Amino acid sequence: MDKEHIFFENYARNWDRDRKADARVLSSFMELAAIQPGSVILDAGCGTGVFLPYLSAAAGPDGTVEGFDYSQQMIDVAKEKFSHLANVTFTTGDVLKYHFPEKHYDVVCCLNFYPHVANHSREVIHRLYDAIVPGGMLLIMHDMPRKAVNAIHGGQPVLPPVDVLEEKLISAGFSVVAAMDTDSFYFIKVIKAADEADFVYDDEEPPVQVDTHPAHHHAHHHTETKRVLNRLSRITGHIEAIKRMIEEDRDCSDVLVQLAAVHSAIAGVSRVILKDHIDHCIVDAIQEHDTEAVENLKKAINTFVK
Ligand SMILES: C[S@@+](CC[C@H](N)C(=O)[O-])C[C@H]1O[C@@H](n2cnc3c(N)ncnc32)[C@H](O)[C@@H]1O
Known part of the structure; x- marks a missing residue:
């Protein structure tokens, strides 16, 4: 058991005394999440189960909620409080080691959990995916x-700005539906593509240096081409999946959630291209006094922000 694990074991009995749960914020998370009745839900790092009653109510009698935590003491407290909820079960396990069933959960919640696995973010995100x-x-x-x-974690940036975490989630294959970083809460909702198409999304590959475009007057190097192509493949597959949902006459709200995810994915890929353009083409153009390229950038930005 590492130091942090021991800390949570020892803290479990006093957790609820010190944890200031804001019911309004937790309720607004439920609204933003819009969990369907009948969902199979995992509450990863559930602690003493602060969120379990909310999830239990959303899942309803046809759904299930699994409170999951590596601290046996936390799980024991959660059980004492919530084992009367008929659709709730409890599992003691480490998110980094546990053999989760594949393609099993409709919803995975991480409430105040991510910083504890931030050092293994890539692995955890893939496991949950x-x-x-x-x-x-x-x-x-x-x-x-x-x-x-971050202050609680000694000023370490364990919880990054939403766009940084979004990037990691997109790399793993998720599409972002909502990402909010406000004065009172932090909320990210991402969706796994609606079908089985497992697009290769290998961010580990070294950046590909590409070409000199003959239409440009200056030589420039895009470093993000591979990522952009991967994202576009994923978006194409996602749209195909949405077409199938329509053909299968699936629930409109499910279709809209998937469309929102595609919308957000397109905005994401546009940002990557724009940033690459500014970082490389425009820097070169300024050095080469290529005013036409700078003008073209202004036009591109205008189109993008419309
Ligand atoms: C800050 S607490 C949050 C608890 C609860 N979700 C809440 O909001 O009150 C983080 C929880 O994550 C659990 N945890 C940390 N690392 C974990 C891991 N690798 N696997 C499973 N649980 C873990 C801890 O035991 C602790 O209960």
Whole structure:
């Protein structure tokens, strides 16, 4: 058991005394999440189960909620409080080691949990991705502002700005539906693509240096081409999956969630291209006094922000 694990074991009996749960914020998380009745839900790092009654109510009698934590003491307290909830079960396990069933959960919640696995973010995100059904959602939530979370962790940036975490989630294959970093909470909702198409999304590959475009007057190097192509493949597959949902006459609200995810993915890929353009083409153009390229950038930005 590492130091942090021992800390949570020892703290479990006093957790609820010290934890200031803001019911309004937790309720607004439920509204933003819009969990469907009948969902199979995992509450990863559930602690003493602060969020379990909310999830239990959303899942309803046809759904299930699994409170999951590596601290046996935390799980024991959660059980004492909530074992009367018929659709709730409890598992003691380490998110970094546990063999989660594949494509099993409709919803995985991480409430105040991510910083504890931030050092293994890539592995954890992949593990959770694999455990989520196609079309299922992952929620990363904090019912306090990001600055306060990082202050609790000794000022370490364990909870990054939403766009940084979004990037990691997109790389793993999720599409972002909502990402909010406010004065009172932090909320990210991402969706796994609606079908089985497992697009290769290998961010580990070295950046590809590409070409000199003959239409440009100056030589420039895009470093993000591979990532952009991967993202576009994923978006194409996602749209194909949405077409199939329409053909199968699937629930309109499910279709809209998937469309929102595509919308956000397109905005994301546009940002990557724009940033690459500014970082490389424009820097070169300024050095070469290529005013036409700078003018073209202004036009591109105008189109992008419309
Ligand atoms: C800050 S507490 C949050 C508890 C609860 N979600 C809440 O909001 O009150 C983080 C929880 O994550 C659990 N945890 C930390 N690392 C874990 C891991 N690798 N696997 C499973 N649980 C872990 C801890 O035991 C602790 O209960």
